[in-house]
Amino acid sequence: MRWWVFAILAYLLLALQVGLADAMAWESPYGPVAPRFLLLLAVLVGLWASESVVFTAWGVLGLLTDLASPYAGGLHLVGPYALGYLAGAYFILQVRPMLFRRHPLTIASMMMVSGGAIHLVVIVVFFTRKILGYPLPDWSAGDEVMLRLLILLYSAAVGGVLSVVLVRMVPLFGFEVSKVAGPSRPRRRGEPA
Amino acid sequence: MNRSGLTSRTMWGAAAVVALAVAALLPDRYASFSKPVSMAVITTVQPLSEPLHKLSASLRQHVDQPLEAVQGVQLRDKVLELENENYRLQWKVSQLEKDISALQKLDSQLGDRSFVYRRAAVSGRSADPSSNTLHLELGARDGVGAGMVVVEGAYLIGRVGQVGHVASTLDPITTAGTHVTAVIGPFSASGSGVVIDTLPLAQFDADGSDRLTAVIARSLPVQVGDAARLKDPAWPGAVHGWIIGQVIAVEDMPDDLLRKRVTIQAIMSLRYIDAVTVLVPSRGAAPGEGATTAVPLAGATKEGAP
Numbered sequence: 058m059r060w061w062v063f064a065i066l067a068y069l070l071l072a073l074q075v076g077l078a079d080a081m082a083w084e085s086p087y088g089p090v091a092p093r094f095l096l097l098l099a100v101l102v103g104l105w106a107s108e109s110v111v112f113t114a115w116g117v118l119g120l121l122t123d124l125a126s127p128y129a130g131g132l133h134l135v136g137p138y139a140l141g142y143l144a145g146a147y148f149i150l151q152v153r154p155m156l157f158r159r160h161p162l163t164i165a166s167m168m169m170v171s172g173g174a175i176h177l178v179v180i181v182v183f184f185t186r187k188i189l190g191y192p193l194p195d196w197s198a199g200d201e202v203m204l205r206l207l208i209l210l211y212s213a214a215v216g217g218v219l220s221v222v223l224v225r226m227v228p229l230f231g232f233e234v235s236k237v238a239g240p241s242r243p244r245r246r247g248e249p250a
Numbered sequence: 251m252n253r254s255g256l257t258s259r260t261m262w263g264a265a266a267v268v269a270l271a272v273a274a275l276l277p278d279r280y281a282s283f284s285k286p287v288s289m290a291v292i293t294t295v296q297p298l299s300e301p302l303h304k305l306s307a308s309l310r311q312h313v314d315q316p317l318e319a320v321q322g323v324q325l326r327d328k329v330l331e332l333e334n335e336n337y338r339l340q341w342k343v344s345q346l347e348k349d350i351s352a353l354q355k356l357d358s359q360l361g362d363r364s365f366v367y368r369r370a371a372v373s374g375r376s377a378d379p380s381s382n383t384l385h386l387e388l389g390a391r392d393g394v395g396a397g398m399v400v401v402e403g404a405y406l407i408g409r410v411g412q413v414g415h416v417a418s419t420l421d422p423i424t425t426a427g428t429h430v431t432a433v434i435g436p437f438s439a440s441g442s443g444v445v446i447d448t449l450p451l452a453q454f455d456a457d458g459s460d461r462l463t464a465v466i467a468r469s470l471p472v473q474v475g476d477a478a479r480l481k482d483p484a485w486p487g488a489v490h491g492w493i494i495g496q497v498i499a500v501e502d503m504p505d506d507l508l509r510k511r512v513t514i515q516a517i518m519s520l521r522y523i524d525a526v527t528v529l530v531p532s533r534g535a536a537p538g539e540g541a542t543t544a545v546p547l548a549g550a551t552k553e554g555a556p
Binding site: 068069071072073075076077080109112116121123124125127132133134135136137139140143182185186189191 | 259263266267270271272273274275276277278281282284285287288290291292294295298299300301302305
Protein backbone atom coordinates (compact mmCIF):
# COMPACT_ATOMS: atom_id res chain seq x y z
CA MET A 58 0.00 0.00 0.00
CA ARG A 59 1.19 3.48 -0.76
CA TRP A 60 1.21 5.06 2.67
CA TRP A 61 1.36 8.62 1.42
CA VAL A 62 -1.97 8.12 -0.37
CA PHE A 63 -3.35 6.69 2.82
CA ALA A 64 -1.95 9.65 4.82
CA ILE A 65 -3.44 12.26 2.50
CA LEU A 66 -6.80 10.58 2.49
CA ALA A 67 -6.68 10.11 6.26
CA TYR A 68 -5.92 13.79 6.68
CA LEU A 69 -8.71 14.87 4.32
CA LEU A 70 -11.26 12.57 5.87
CA LEU A 71 -10.27 13.53 9.40
CA ALA A 72 -10.64 17.18 8.45
CA LEU A 73 -14.02 16.41 6.94
CA GLN A 74 -15.02 14.54 10.05
CA VAL A 75 -13.95 17.38 12.30
CA GLY A 76 -15.02 20.25 10.08
CA LEU A 77 -18.30 19.01 8.71
CA ALA A 78 -19.54 17.40 11.89
CA ASP A 79 -21.81 20.34 12.71
CA ALA A 80 -23.08 20.69 9.17
CA MET A 81 -24.05 17.07 8.83
CA ALA A 82 -25.12 16.41 12.40
CA TRP A 83 -28.70 15.94 13.40
CA GLU A 84 -29.94 16.02 16.92
CA SER A 85 -31.13 12.86 18.58
CA PRO A 86 -32.34 12.32 22.13
CA TYR A 87 -28.92 10.85 22.88
CA GLY A 88 -26.80 13.59 21.36
CA PRO A 89 -25.73 14.89 17.95
CA VAL A 90 -25.37 12.22 15.30
CA ALA A 91 -22.66 12.89 12.74
CA PRO A 92 -20.96 10.57 10.19
CA ARG A 93 -17.52 9.13 10.76
CA PHE A 94 -15.46 9.45 7.59
CA LEU A 95 -12.32 7.79 8.90
CA LEU A 96 -14.25 4.58 9.26
CA LEU A 97 -14.89 4.62 5.53
CA LEU A 98 -11.17 4.76 4.80
CA ALA A 99 -10.54 2.04 7.35
CA VAL A 100 -13.05 -0.27 5.73
CA LEU A 101 -11.62 0.44 2.31
CA VAL A 102 -8.15 -0.49 3.51
CA GLY A 103 -9.51 -3.40 5.49
CA LEU A 104 -11.11 -4.90 2.40
CA TRP A 105 -8.13 -4.51 0.10
CA ALA A 106 -4.88 -4.38 2.02
CA SER A 107 -2.78 -7.20 3.41
CA GLU A 108 -3.30 -8.34 6.98
CA SER A 109 -0.34 -6.56 8.54
CA VAL A 110 -1.12 -3.37 6.69
CA VAL A 111 -4.70 -3.54 7.82
CA PHE A 112 -3.71 -3.81 11.47
CA THR A 113 -1.23 -0.97 11.15
CA ALA A 114 -3.55 1.29 9.19
CA TRP A 115 -6.47 0.69 11.49
CA GLY A 116 -4.27 1.26 14.52
CA VAL A 117 -3.12 4.58 13.08
CA LEU A 118 -6.66 5.63 12.27
CA GLY A 119 -7.70 4.67 15.79
CA LEU A 120 -4.90 6.74 17.26
CA LEU A 121 -5.84 9.68 15.05
CA THR A 122 -9.40 9.43 16.23
CA ASP A 123 -8.24 9.30 19.83
CA LEU A 124 -6.00 12.28 19.41
CA ALA A 125 -8.68 14.29 17.65
CA SER A 126 -11.20 13.54 20.36
CA PRO A 127 -10.74 15.77 23.38
CA TYR A 128 -13.18 15.09 26.19
CA ALA A 129 -14.82 17.32 28.72
CA GLY A 130 -12.53 18.73 31.36
CA GLY A 131 -9.55 18.85 29.01
CA LEU A 132 -9.13 15.07 29.07
CA HIS A 133 -7.28 13.42 26.19
CA LEU A 134 -7.30 9.68 26.08
CA VAL A 135 -5.16 7.47 23.89
CA GLY A 136 -6.38 3.96 23.57
CA PRO A 137 -10.13 3.59 23.38
CA TYR A 138 -10.44 4.10 19.65
CA ALA A 139 -7.05 2.57 18.90
CA LEU A 140 -8.10 -0.60 20.64
CA GLY A 141 -11.47 -0.44 19.00
CA TYR A 142 -10.00 -0.07 15.54
CA LEU A 143 -7.71 -3.02 16.18
CA ALA A 144 -10.72 -5.09 17.12
CA GLY A 145 -12.49 -3.87 14.03
CA ALA A 146 -9.50 -4.78 11.90
CA TYR A 147 -9.48 -8.27 13.31
CA PHE A 148 -13.17 -8.60 12.60
CA ILE A 149 -13.01 -7.37 9.02
CA LEU A 150 -10.07 -9.62 8.28
CA GLN A 151 -12.13 -12.58 9.39
CA VAL A 152 -15.09 -11.85 7.18
CA ARG A 153 -13.61 -10.25 4.09
CA PRO A 154 -12.93 -13.54 2.23
CA MET A 155 -16.69 -13.86 1.94
CA LEU A 156 -17.29 -10.37 0.59
CA PHE A 157 -17.55 -8.75 -2.79
CA ARG A 158 -15.28 -5.85 -2.07
CA ARG A 159 -16.31 -3.42 -4.77
CA HIS A 160 -19.94 -3.29 -3.94
CA PRO A 161 -21.04 -0.13 -2.08
CA LEU A 162 -23.35 -2.20 0.09
CA THR A 163 -20.38 -4.27 1.19
CA ILE A 164 -18.59 -1.16 2.34
CA ALA A 165 -21.72 0.17 4.03
CA SER A 166 -22.39 -3.09 5.81
CA MET A 167 -18.77 -3.42 6.85
CA MET A 168 -18.89 0.08 8.23
CA MET A 169 -21.81 -1.04 10.30
CA VAL A 170 -20.34 -4.31 11.46
CA SER A 171 -16.72 -3.43 12.04
CA GLY A 172 -17.80 -0.03 13.31
CA GLY A 173 -19.99 -1.89 15.77
CA ALA A 174 -16.93 -3.76 16.99
CA ILE A 175 -15.02 -0.50 17.34
CA HIS A 176 -17.73 1.25 19.32
CA LEU A 177 -18.34 -1.81 21.44
CA VAL A 178 -14.72 -1.76 22.55
CA VAL A 179 -14.88 2.00 23.16
CA ILE A 180 -17.97 1.60 25.31
CA VAL A 181 -16.33 -1.22 27.25
CA VAL A 182 -13.29 0.98 27.87
CA PHE A 183 -15.38 3.89 29.11
CA PHE A 184 -17.53 1.58 31.16
CA THR A 185 -14.40 0.13 32.74
CA ARG A 186 -13.21 3.64 33.52
CA LYS A 187 -16.53 4.26 35.17
CA ILE A 188 -16.14 1.14 37.26
CA LEU A 189 -12.61 2.15 38.16
CA GLY A 190 -13.90 5.45 39.47
CA TYR A 191 -12.93 7.99 36.84
CA PRO A 192 -15.80 8.09 34.41
CA LEU A 193 -16.40 10.69 31.76
CA PRO A 194 -18.82 13.39 32.92
CA ASP A 195 -22.48 12.44 32.45
CA TRP A 196 -21.54 9.24 30.74
CA SER A 197 -24.30 6.67 30.36
CA ALA A 198 -23.72 3.30 28.72
CA GLY A 199 -27.31 3.03 27.49
CA ASP A 200 -27.27 6.42 25.84
CA GLU A 201 -23.86 5.74 24.35
CA VAL A 202 -25.02 2.51 22.78
CA MET A 203 -27.97 4.21 21.16
CA LEU A 204 -25.99 7.23 20.04
CA ARG A 205 -23.25 5.16 18.52
CA LEU A 206 -25.72 2.90 16.80
CA LEU A 207 -27.29 5.93 15.16
CA ILE A 208 -23.87 7.25 14.22
CA LEU A 209 -23.03 3.92 12.59
CA LEU A 210 -26.25 3.93 10.62
CA TYR A 211 -25.63 7.46 9.46
CA SER A 212 -21.97 6.75 8.68
CA ALA A 213 -22.89 3.63 6.74
CA ALA A 214 -25.43 5.54 4.70
CA VAL A 215 -22.98 8.32 3.87
CA GLY A 216 -20.12 5.88 3.39
CA GLY A 217 -22.15 3.74 1.00
CA VAL A 218 -22.59 6.75 -1.25
CA LEU A 219 -18.99 7.94 -0.98
CA SER A 220 -17.66 4.44 -1.57
CA VAL A 221 -18.75 4.69 -5.20
CA VAL A 222 -16.03 7.31 -5.64
CA LEU A 223 -13.49 5.77 -3.28
CA VAL A 224 -13.60 2.34 -4.84
CA ARG A 225 -12.49 3.93 -8.10
CA MET A 226 -9.47 5.28 -6.24
CA VAL A 227 -8.38 1.83 -5.10
CA PRO A 228 -5.61 1.57 -7.76
CA LEU A 229 -4.06 4.70 -6.27
CA PHE A 230 -3.45 2.83 -3.03
CA GLY A 231 -1.38 0.17 -4.78
CA PHE A 232 -2.85 -2.67 -2.77
CA GLU A 233 -1.25 -6.04 -3.26
CA VAL A 234 -4.48 -7.72 -4.20
CA SER A 235 -2.83 -11.09 -4.70
CA LYS A 236 -2.25 -11.28 -0.95
CA VAL A 237 -5.88 -10.81 -0.17
CA ALA A 238 -8.11 -13.86 -0.16
CA GLY A 239 -11.68 -13.51 -1.27
CA PRO A 240 -14.27 -14.45 -3.87
CA SER A 241 -12.82 -14.18 -7.33
CA ARG A 242 -14.59 -13.75 -10.57
CA PRO A 243 -14.54 -16.68 -13.04
CA ARG A 244 -11.36 -16.80 -15.02
CA ARG A 245 -11.75 -15.81 -18.65
CA ARG A 246 -10.53 -18.03 -21.40
CA GLY A 247 -6.82 -17.53 -21.97
CA GLU A 248 -6.41 -15.56 -18.74
CA PRO A 249 -3.44 -16.79 -16.62
CA ALA A 250 -4.28 -18.53 -13.37
CA MET B 251 13.64 -17.06 11.04
CA ASN B 252 10.29 -16.43 9.53
CA ARG B 253 8.70 -18.21 12.45
CA SER B 254 10.60 -16.12 15.00
CA GLY B 255 9.73 -12.93 13.05
CA LEU B 256 6.08 -13.79 13.19
CA THR B 257 6.33 -14.40 16.88
CA SER B 258 8.13 -11.15 17.37
CA ARG B 259 5.41 -9.28 15.42
CA THR B 260 2.75 -10.97 17.42
CA MET B 261 4.50 -10.04 20.62
CA TRP B 262 4.83 -6.46 19.51
CA GLY B 263 1.23 -6.42 18.64
CA ALA B 264 0.23 -7.87 21.98
CA ALA B 265 2.45 -5.35 23.75
CA ALA B 266 0.86 -2.53 21.77
CA VAL B 267 -2.60 -3.72 22.71
CA VAL B 268 -1.66 -3.94 26.37
CA ALA B 269 -0.05 -0.48 26.24
CA LEU B 270 -3.15 0.97 24.61
CA ALA B 271 -5.39 -0.71 27.17
CA VAL B 272 -3.31 0.69 30.02
CA ALA B 273 -3.30 4.15 28.43
CA ALA B 274 -7.03 4.01 27.89
CA LEU B 275 -7.65 3.15 31.51
CA LEU B 276 -5.26 5.64 33.04
CA PRO B 277 -6.76 7.98 35.59
CA ASP B 278 -7.47 11.47 34.34
CA ARG B 279 -4.45 13.06 35.99
CA TYR B 280 -2.06 10.63 34.24
CA ALA B 281 -3.78 10.76 30.89
CA SER B 282 -2.55 14.23 30.07
CA PHE B 283 0.62 12.88 28.48
CA SER B 284 -1.15 12.72 25.12
CA LYS B 285 -2.31 16.29 25.24
CA PRO B 286 0.59 17.78 23.22
CA VAL B 287 0.27 15.11 20.54
CA SER B 288 -3.46 15.53 20.48
CA MET B 289 -3.18 19.28 20.08
CA ALA B 290 -0.63 18.74 17.33
CA VAL B 291 -3.06 16.54 15.43
CA ILE B 292 -5.88 19.03 15.88
CA THR B 293 -3.63 21.88 14.79
CA THR B 294 -2.54 19.94 11.74
CA VAL B 295 -6.08 19.27 10.71
CA GLN B 296 -7.20 22.82 11.46
CA PRO B 297 -6.18 24.47 8.14
CA LEU B 298 -8.65 22.27 6.33
CA SER B 299 -11.23 21.71 9.03
CA GLU B 300 -11.66 25.40 9.88
CA PRO B 301 -12.87 26.55 6.43
CA LEU B 302 -15.02 23.45 6.28
CA HIS B 303 -16.50 24.33 9.62
CA LYS B 304 -17.18 27.91 8.55
CA LEU B 305 -18.75 26.60 5.39
CA SER B 306 -20.80 24.16 7.39
CA ALA B 307 -21.91 26.93 9.73
CA SER B 308 -23.18 29.03 6.85
CA LEU B 309 -24.78 25.96 5.27
CA ARG B 310 -26.36 25.09 8.56
CA GLN B 311 -28.19 28.40 8.65
CA HIS B 312 -29.92 27.54 5.39
CA VAL B 313 -30.45 23.93 6.35
CA ASP B 314 -31.90 24.94 9.69
CA GLN B 315 -34.56 27.16 8.19
CA PRO B 316 -36.83 24.39 6.95
CA LEU B 317 -36.22 22.63 10.23
CA GLU B 318 -37.32 25.74 12.07
CA ALA B 319 -40.30 26.03 9.76
CA VAL B 320 -41.34 22.51 10.66
CA GLN B 321 -40.82 23.26 14.30
CA GLY B 322 -42.77 26.47 13.82
CA VAL B 323 -45.72 24.57 12.41
CA GLN B 324 -45.59 22.15 15.30
CA LEU B 325 -45.37 25.02 17.74
CA ARG B 326 -48.25 26.81 16.04
CA ASP B 327 -50.39 23.69 16.32
CA LYS B 328 -49.42 23.39 19.94
CA VAL B 329 -50.29 27.03 20.52
CA LEU B 330 -53.66 26.59 18.85
CA GLU B 331 -54.34 23.56 20.97
CA LEU B 332 -53.39 25.47 24.10
CA GLU B 333 -55.49 28.42 23.01
CA ASN B 334 -58.50 26.17 22.62
CA GLU B 335 -57.87 24.76 26.05
CA ASN B 336 -57.43 28.28 27.33
CA TYR B 337 -60.74 29.38 25.85
CA ARG B 338 -62.47 26.39 27.39
CA LEU B 339 -60.96 27.15 30.78
CA GLN B 340 -61.75 30.84 30.41
CA TRP B 341 -65.35 29.98 29.71
CA LYS B 342 -65.40 27.74 32.76
CA VAL B 343 -63.77 30.46 34.84
CA SER B 344 -66.30 33.01 33.62
CA GLN B 345 -69.10 30.65 34.57
CA LEU B 346 -67.62 30.15 37.99
CA GLU B 347 -67.02 33.87 38.39
CA LYS B 348 -70.62 34.42 37.47
CA ASP B 349 -71.66 31.93 40.12
CA ILE B 350 -69.34 33.46 42.68
CA SER B 351 -70.59 36.92 41.83
CA ALA B 352 -74.17 35.81 42.20
CA LEU B 353 -73.44 34.10 45.48
CA GLN B 354 -71.50 37.08 46.80
CA LYS B 355 -74.35 39.34 45.87
CA LEU B 356 -76.69 37.04 47.68
CA ASP B 357 -74.35 36.99 50.60
CA SER B 358 -74.40 40.76 50.83
CA GLN B 359 -78.13 40.85 50.37
CA LEU B 360 -78.88 38.15 52.89
CA GLY B 361 -76.59 39.42 55.55
CA ASP B 362 -77.85 37.20 58.34
CA ARG B 363 -76.35 34.01 56.94
CA SER B 364 -79.61 32.19 57.42
CA PHE B 365 -79.29 30.51 54.07
CA VAL B 366 -76.90 28.20 52.37
CA TYR B 367 -76.71 28.93 48.70
CA ARG B 368 -77.02 25.95 46.45
CA ARG B 369 -76.16 26.47 42.84
CA ALA B 370 -78.39 24.33 40.67
CA ALA B 371 -78.08 23.69 36.99
CA VAL B 372 -81.26 23.82 35.00
CA SER B 373 -81.51 20.46 33.34
CA GLY B 374 -84.69 20.84 31.42
CA ARG B 375 -88.20 22.03 31.08
CA SER B 376 -91.49 20.35 31.61
CA ALA B 377 -92.64 18.31 28.65
CA ASP B 378 -96.09 19.77 29.01
CA PRO B 379 -96.13 22.92 26.87
CA SER B 380 -98.62 24.55 29.20
CA SER B 381 -96.19 24.31 32.07
CA ASN B 382 -93.16 26.46 32.39
CA THR B 383 -91.70 24.40 35.20
CA LEU B 384 -87.97 23.86 35.03
CA HIS B 385 -85.97 20.86 36.17
CA LEU B 386 -83.12 21.41 38.55
CA GLU B 387 -80.17 19.13 39.19
CA LEU B 388 -80.49 19.34 42.94
CA GLY B 389 -82.61 17.27 45.24
CA ALA B 390 -83.24 16.21 48.79
CA ARG B 391 -79.72 14.79 48.90
CA ASP B 392 -78.47 18.36 48.62
CA GLY B 393 -80.78 19.67 51.28
CA VAL B 394 -83.31 21.10 48.89
CA GLY B 395 -86.89 21.07 50.07
CA ALA B 396 -90.23 22.01 48.64
CA GLY B 397 -91.06 25.71 48.81
CA MET B 398 -87.50 26.95 49.00
CA VAL B 399 -86.79 30.21 47.27
CA VAL B 400 -84.97 30.22 43.96
CA VAL B 401 -83.18 33.33 42.83
CA GLU B 402 -80.78 34.38 40.11
CA GLY B 403 -78.65 37.41 40.59
CA ALA B 404 -80.78 40.15 42.08
CA TYR B 405 -83.98 38.68 40.80
CA LEU B 406 -86.40 36.30 42.36
CA ILE B 407 -87.26 33.42 40.07
CA GLY B 408 -89.65 31.23 41.97
CA ARG B 409 -89.82 28.39 44.44
CA VAL B 410 -88.90 24.77 44.50
CA GLY B 411 -91.85 22.58 43.61
CA GLN B 412 -91.40 18.85 43.71
CA VAL B 413 -88.28 17.41 45.25
CA GLY B 414 -86.70 14.12 44.38
CA HIS B 415 -83.53 12.59 45.73
CA VAL B 416 -81.23 14.19 43.22
CA ALA B 417 -83.54 16.45 41.25
CA SER B 418 -86.31 18.92 41.80
CA THR B 419 -88.61 21.22 39.90
CA LEU B 420 -88.75 24.96 39.86
CA ASP B 421 -92.08 26.69 39.84
CA PRO B 422 -91.43 30.14 38.46
CA ILE B 423 -93.14 33.06 40.03
CA THR B 424 -94.84 33.55 36.70
CA THR B 425 -96.60 30.18 36.88
CA ALA B 426 -100.26 30.57 36.06
CA GLY B 427 -102.41 31.00 39.12
CA THR B 428 -99.66 32.40 41.28
CA HIS B 429 -100.66 35.31 43.48
CA VAL B 430 -97.88 37.39 44.92
CA THR B 431 -97.82 40.68 46.76
CA ALA B 432 -95.17 43.19 45.82
CA VAL B 433 -94.34 46.85 46.14
CA ILE B 434 -93.64 49.03 43.15
CA GLY B 435 -90.88 51.57 43.21
CA PRO B 436 -87.93 52.98 41.33
CA PHE B 437 -85.81 50.38 39.61
CA SER B 438 -82.49 49.67 41.22
CA ALA B 439 -80.91 46.30 41.01
CA SER B 440 -78.85 46.90 44.10
CA GLY B 441 -81.81 48.27 46.03
CA SER B 442 -79.90 51.32 47.17
CA GLY B 443 -82.13 54.16 48.32
CA VAL B 444 -85.26 52.02 48.22
CA VAL B 445 -87.42 51.92 51.35
CA ILE B 446 -89.85 49.16 50.58
CA ASP B 447 -92.25 49.87 53.42
CA THR B 448 -93.11 53.25 51.95
CA LEU B 449 -93.92 51.90 48.51
CA PRO B 450 -97.39 51.07 47.26
CA LEU B 451 -98.46 47.45 47.55
CA ALA B 452 -100.00 45.50 44.74
CA GLN B 453 -101.38 42.03 44.37
CA PHE B 454 -100.02 40.48 41.21
CA ASP B 455 -101.52 37.56 39.40
CA ALA B 456 -99.67 35.43 36.91
CA ASP B 457 -101.36 34.37 33.72
CA GLY B 458 -98.93 31.72 32.66
CA SER B 459 -96.83 33.92 30.45
CA ASP B 460 -93.80 35.77 31.73
CA ARG B 461 -96.02 38.61 32.87
CA LEU B 462 -97.95 39.41 36.04
CA THR B 463 -100.66 41.98 36.38
CA ALA B 464 -102.07 43.92 39.28
CA VAL B 465 -104.78 46.48 39.79
CA ILE B 466 -103.81 49.42 41.96
CA ALA B 467 -105.18 52.80 42.91
CA ARG B 468 -104.83 55.25 40.08
CA SER B 469 -103.36 57.81 42.44
CA LEU B 470 -100.31 55.72 43.18
CA PRO B 471 -97.15 56.99 41.53
CA VAL B 472 -96.28 54.04 39.30
CA GLN B 473 -94.61 54.36 35.94
CA VAL B 474 -93.14 52.16 33.28
CA GLY B 475 -89.69 51.02 34.20
CA ASP B 476 -90.35 50.77 37.90
CA ALA B 477 -89.47 47.58 39.69
CA ALA B 478 -91.84 45.29 41.52
CA ARG B 479 -90.31 43.99 44.74
CA LEU B 480 -91.56 41.06 46.72
CA LYS B 481 -93.33 41.82 49.96
CA ASP B 482 -95.40 38.79 50.49
CA PRO B 483 -95.87 37.23 53.93
CA ALA B 484 -96.05 33.82 52.27
CA TRP B 485 -92.42 34.16 51.34
CA PRO B 486 -89.40 34.20 53.62
CA GLY B 487 -88.70 37.62 55.01
CA ALA B 488 -85.14 37.41 53.81
CA VAL B 489 -86.22 37.70 50.23
CA HIS B 490 -88.59 40.57 50.75
CA GLY B 491 -87.50 43.43 48.58
CA TRP B 492 -86.21 41.23 45.80
CA ILE B 493 -87.22 42.23 42.32
CA ILE B 494 -89.77 39.97 40.69
CA GLY B 495 -90.28 42.05 37.56
CA GLN B 496 -90.23 45.37 35.87
CA VAL B 497 -93.25 47.46 35.03
CA ILE B 498 -93.83 47.39 31.30
CA ALA B 499 -97.29 48.88 31.16
CA VAL B 500 -99.53 51.10 33.27
CA GLU B 501 -103.09 51.29 31.90
CA ASP B 502 -106.14 53.10 33.06
CA MET B 503 -109.23 50.97 33.46
CA PRO B 504 -112.14 52.44 31.51
CA ASP B 505 -114.74 50.87 33.76
CA ASP B 506 -113.01 51.89 36.97
CA LEU B 507 -111.90 55.46 37.23
CA LEU B 508 -110.22 54.98 40.58
CA ARG B 509 -107.84 52.17 39.58
CA LYS B 510 -105.34 51.26 36.94
CA ARG B 511 -103.75 48.07 35.71
CA VAL B 512 -100.01 47.52 36.11
CA THR B 513 -98.25 44.85 34.12
CA ILE B 514 -94.81 43.62 35.06
CA GLN B 515 -92.53 41.28 33.17
CA ALA B 516 -89.96 38.96 34.65
CA ILE B 517 -86.55 40.36 33.95
CA MET B 518 -84.84 37.02 33.85
CA SER B 519 -86.12 35.07 30.92
CA LEU B 520 -86.55 31.48 31.99
CA ARG B 521 -85.78 30.41 28.47
CA TYR B 522 -82.15 31.41 28.82
CA ILE B 523 -81.43 30.51 32.39
CA ASP B 524 -78.89 27.72 32.70
CA ALA B 525 -78.40 27.81 36.45
CA VAL B 526 -80.14 29.23 39.47
CA THR B 527 -79.49 29.52 43.18
CA VAL B 528 -81.60 27.77 45.73
CA LEU B 529 -81.71 29.35 49.16
CA VAL B 530 -81.51 26.47 51.60
CA PRO B 531 -82.18 27.48 55.19
CA SER B 532 -78.95 26.87 57.04
CA ARG B 533 -80.52 26.08 60.43
CA GLY B 534 -83.39 24.01 59.22
CA ALA B 535 -85.75 26.92 59.09
CA ALA B 536 -88.93 26.13 57.29
CA PRO B 537 -89.19 27.88 53.97
CA GLY B 538 -92.28 29.70 54.91
CA GLU B 539 -93.42 32.55 56.87
CA GLY B 540 -91.03 33.75 59.50
CA ALA B 541 -88.25 31.53 58.34
CA THR B 542 -85.78 34.34 58.49
CA THR B 543 -85.76 37.99 59.32
CA ALA B 544 -82.87 39.21 57.26
CA VAL B 545 -82.31 42.65 55.80
CA PRO B 546 -83.85 42.23 52.36
CA LEU B 547 -81.39 44.07 50.23
CA ALA B 548 -78.09 45.73 50.88
CA GLY B 549 -79.45 49.16 50.07
CA ALA B 550 -83.16 48.64 50.51
CA THR B 551 -84.36 49.15 54.06
CA LYS B 552 -87.53 48.71 55.88
CA GLU B 553 -89.15 51.69 57.39
CA GLY B 554 -87.51 52.69 60.62
CA ALA B 555 -84.42 50.60 59.92
CA PRO B 556 -81.10 52.40 60.00
